[in-house]
Amino acid sequence: MRPVKTILMSNLHLSNHFLKSFSTLLLLLLFFEISAQAPSGPARSGTERIPSIQIVGKVLDGDTGEALEYATVSLFSKKDSSIVEGTITDAAGVFEFTTRPGRFFAKIEFISYEAVILESIPFERGKLKLDLGMISLLPDAQTLAEVEVRAEKSEMQMMLDKRVFNVGKDLANMGGSAIEILDNVPSVTVDVEGNVALRGGGVRILVDGKPSGLVNADNMNGLRSIPANLIERVEVITNPSARYEAEGMTGIINIVLKKERKKGINGSFDVNVGYPDNYGAAINMNFRRNKFNFFTNYGIRYNQSPGIGSNDQEFIRNDTLFFTDIDRDSQRGGLSNNIRFGADYFFTEKDILTLSFLYSKSHDDNLTELRYDDYVFSRQNRIGITERVDDEDEDETNLEYSISYKKDFKRKGHKLSVDYRFQSNVEVESSNFTETFFDGSFQALNVPNLLQRSNNDEGERRSLIQIDYVYPFSENGRFELGYLGSLRRIDNDYIVEELRDGDWVSLEGLTNDFNYDENIHGVYATYGDKIRKFSYQFGVRAEYSDVRTELEQTNEVNDRDYANFFPSVFFTYDLPKNNAIQLSYSRRIRRPRFWDLNPFFTFSDARNFFSGNPNLDPEFTDSYELGHIKYWDKGSLGSAVYYRHTEDVIQRLFTADENGNTVRRPENIATEDSYGLEFTYSYNPAKWWRLNGDFNFFRAITSGAFINAEGVRRDLEADTYTWFTRLTSRVTFWKNTDLQVRVNYRAPRIQPQGKTRAILSTDLGLSKDILKNNGTITLSVRDLFNSRKYRYLIEEEGFVSENVFQWRVRQTTLTFNYRLNQKKQRGGRGRGRGDYGGEGAF
Numbered sequence: 001m002r003p004v005k006t007i008l009m010s011n012l013h014l015s016n017h018f019l020k021s022f023s024t025l026l027l028l029l030l031f032f033e034i035s036a037q038a039p040s041g042p043a044r045s046g047t048e049r050i051p052s053i054q055i056v057g058k059v060l061d062g063d064t065g066e067a068l069e070y071a072t073v074s075l076f077s078k079k080d081s082s083i084v085e086g087t088i089t090d091a092a093g094v095f096e097f098t099t100r101p102g103r104f105f106a107k108i109e110f111i112s113y114e115a116v117i118l119e120s121i122p123f124e125r126g127k128l129k130l131d132l133g134m135i136s137l138l139p140d141a142q143t144l145a146e147v148e149v150r151a152e153k154s155e156m157q158m159m160l161d162k163r164v165f166n167v168g169k170d171l172a173n174m175g176g177s178a179i180e181i182l183d184n185v186p187s188v189t190v191d192v193e194g195n196v197a198l199r200g201g202g203v204r205i206l207v208d209g210k211p212s213g214l215v216n217a218d219n220m221n222g223l224r225s226i227p228a229n230l231i232e233r234v235e236v237i238t239n240p241s242a243r244y245e246a247e248g249m250t251g252i253i254n255i256v257l258k259k260e261r262k263k264g265i266n267g268s269f270d271v272n273v274g275y276p277d278n279y280g281a282a283i284n285m286n287f288r289r290n291k292f293n294f295f296t297n298y299g300i301r302y303n304q305s306p307g308i309g310s311n312d313q314e315f316i317r318n319d320t321l322f323f324t325d326i327d328r329d330s331q332r333g334g335l336s337n338n339i340r341f342g343a344d345y346f347f348t349e350k351d352i353l354t355l356s357f358l359y360s361k362s363h364d365d366n367l368t369e370l371r372y373d374d375y376v377f378s379r380q381n382r383i384g385i386t387e388r389v390d391d392e393d394e395d396e397t398n399l400e401y402s403i404s405y406k407k408d409f410k411r412k413g414h415k416l417s418v419d420y421r422f423q424s425n426v427e428v429e430s431s432n433f434t435e436t437f438f439d440g441s442f443q444a445l446n447v448p449n450l451l452q453r454s455n456n457d458e459g460e461r462r463s464l465i466q467i468d469y470v471y472p473f474s475e476n477g478r479f480e481l482g483y484l485g486s487l488r489r490i491d492n493d494y495i496v497e498e499l500r501d502g503d504w505v506s507l508e509g510l511t512n513d514f515n516y517d518e519n520i521h522g523v524y525a526t527y528g529d530k531i532r533k534f535s536y537q538f539g540v541r542a543e544y545s546d547v548r549t550e551l552e553q554t555n556e557v558n559d560r561d562y563a564n565f566f567p568s569v570f571f572t573y574d575l576p577k578n579n580a581i582q583l584s585y586s587r588r589i590r591r592p593r594f595w596d597l598n599p600f601f602t603f604s605d606a607r608n609f610f611s612g613n614p615n616l617d618p619e620f621t622d623s624y625e626l627g628h629i630k631y632w633d634k635g636s637l638g639s640a641v642y643y644r645h646t647e648d649v650i651q652r653l654f655t656a657d658e659n660g661n662t663v664r665r666p667e668n669i670a671t672e673d674s675y676g677l678e679f680t681y682s683y684n685p686a687k688w689w690r691l692n693g694d695f696n697f698f699r700a701i702t703s704g705a706f707i708n709a710e711g712v713r714r715d716l717e718a719d720t721y722t723w724f725t726r727l728t729s730r731v732t733f734w735k736n737t738d739l740q741v742r743v744n745y746r747a748p749r750i751q752p753q754g755k756t757r758a759i760l761s762t763d764l765g766l767s768k769d770i771l772k773n774n775g776t777i778t779l780s781v782r783d784l785f786n787s788r789k790y791r792y793l794i795e796e797e798g799f800v801s802e803n804v805f806q807w808r809v810r811q812t813t814l815t816f817n818y819r820l821n822q823k824k825q826r827g828g829r830g831r832g833r834g835d836y837g838g839e840g841a842f
Helices: 004-037 141-149 178-182
Strands: 053-061 072-077 083-088 094-099 104-109 116-118 129-137 156-158 162-166 188-190 196-198 204-207 231-237 252-257 264-275 278-289 292-317 320-348 351-376 382-408 415-438 450-471 478-500 503-506 512-531 534-551 556-575 579-590 608-610 619-632 635-656 662-686 689-707 713-733 737-746 749-751 754-756 759-770 775-782 790-796 799-806 811-820
Touching: 053 072, 072 094, 083 094, 104 129, 116 129, 178 188, 178 231, 635 689, 635 790, 635 799
Parallel strands: 053 129, 204 252, 608 662
Antiparallel strands: 053 094, 072 083, 072 104, 104 116, 156 162, 162 231, 188 196, 231 252, 264 278, 264 811, 278 292, 292 320, 292 799, 320 351, 351 382, 382 415, 415 450, 450 478, 478 503, 478 512, 512 534, 534 556, 556 579, 579 619, 619 635, 635 662, 662 689, 689 713, 713 737, 713 749, 737 759, 749 754, 754 790, 759 775, 775 811, 790 799
16 A cells, blocks of 8 residues: 555645646636626726724623623615624624725614614714724513523524534533434434434435545544544535535535634533543634634544444255354444644635644554354254454544635625645554364364454545535525535555465455545536525536546456436425425435445455445435424424435345355345435423424335346345334423433334344433533433344345344443533524525525
8 A cells, every 4th residue: 555645745636636627617706706796887096985984882781781792783774774794792792893984774683682773873074983882782571581591502403404413412422422423313323334324325424514534435433533522513404405416315414513713712621431431532722813713623532342243144055954153242442533723814704714634543452252153953053163353453544634715795695615625544454363163062173273364454535626606696596606526546455364384375355456546526506596485496416427446456447437417406485483395306326435346345254244346336316305394482393205216226235155154245236215204393391391303204115136146136125114213301400400311213124135123222411510600511321221232134045144233332421521711502592493494495
């Protein structure tokens, strides 16, 4: 594998290619904007230029005299009531902005307070600064009682096709990782291998709205290395518009990391301890002064995850019935570090340049012990025992550099953003295997131990550029245009060796160098407007994919390129009494992942292998959804009916050879039709009690065929009705103390080659604010009854396998959080309401 220096140098050529190829597009966008804003009449002479006036003031609570932070100050034109300028107050209640003299009025607002309107702004000739003085706001008696208990953002905020999950308020996630967070997000599930699904299907995961080297579809282990303390919220988009990349069959999950832009120094500190071993700390700091904003996040985590599993197999060979019972004990984990720092430079409040750097380093020591008990005729006739130990070291390093520019033009909603980033990932896994043999009575056989070893070196580099432009052509209408390009290269060198007569010999069929090149370019345009209560948006995205795989030793090359269009349509109608409905359609794609294509990737289990398939084609899905949302004073309810039709479905199929060894390999084997009904709800029965949860019921019909190991065609049919649900109850009592209970349930599901069993689990959390509400101490128990076990049955002709797997046993964690110059986040009247829309509303 190439060293990191070589990878970095090679990527400079990719970066130059990007900058040359798309600088023209950026210049055209900038030229278009300059032209659009150019004055139509003659310009003023230099002597006629009107100077800008600085407007300052301070907003106070009219009853207590305390400063009001985050109050909104808006300046409007008297001519047409259009907004001219706006800002929010700082921690001292002070606001300031600049404008040119004119006929204006101002409005000062703060949640749960009566707004104040200044009917005119008294400009004075020759003065360049105008002080509006102290402005007092009085509490709104009608909303004060409600806001007292709902001043913080609720755990879940809903829109028609978007859910926002505020991580900090979920007690069950304290001290955990991103994988635990996603497993508790409405409509999201995580399987035994760490694969994340939305409504039962594949999903695209982004970090801060962009693909990230920390998290990608090929390596979900990155989710386990991100401490929950560094995550602010998770956004779930169930039917994305053409603005988003088309990857992700059922939608997009966006993980938003913590970052502040408040003036002065502020931040938060987290420390946690847990059993089994789970220790961590996180720091989130921000410093804002004048035109600079510096931010940093650092998280360190050490954990050991004991896991258990079993696999009871029976198979027929030469008309004889054989059984193999496999027991697994594992201890996985180690030390991981994540640091992210950067700076914003404010040319103005509407022109921001951001530079950031992310570095992640982890080292895991993983130990897996397997025991194979072999029987013939019946499980009363054991003929042998084999013990296999896998001692693995895993080192992974992630680097990510990014530079972005955002400009908000004078017109509200008119903006341009440009983002470039480079990602580099290096991962080295090395394992030593030892097999020891016994007879059926568990007496050691007089044969030497089998010694094997494997080494997997993987290097990845990626350059990505994204340009988004939004032009609002009317009060509710807008036009969007953008580009996303990604150049990606992965080199994977895999070798398996066995000690024979004192020499290490490479095992044929298990050793090769695999190279993967992926270039994706996408452009999109959307157009939308609103006519009274009716909103619409039409969009189309064009993507070109060029994918090449190469097995060097066997000289197997597979080149694939395809161009596709991905339309999206949204219709939204606002109903009376806080109701809205939305009808939407989008076309999505799931490209085969690197590990789907790589034929070699695991040798831990010598009898049950996982393999990729270089000949896979992408999946395509047509997604339709009808959504409804309703708000009440004490809660909200979102509901959706959806249908998805998928072609060339990728299924991981099990095949067994004559010795009972199995291979799990992905194939394009089927079409799938899914029909679903989903409810997401939030309700406050009392001031001290909050409930939220979701319920998802769907039917999936899968139809296809494949050729098994004996060359026989097998039909694959599955028609399943299944559902999953979760309910979270949170009670506030006794001096800012919260108790949270969450129950998760997943019903059984029929698969083309078997079925998955039901899972029921419970999480518990208890927290209390201390140190004048600047600190919070939380005790959480994840999987209280130790029941989160993945159970599934595989049935193939002549072969049956019953599996149980528990990745991590019950986890208890104690966390302390301290906030420096930060208040708990404020929200909107407790209902989590921003607007009715998501992708298609304006």
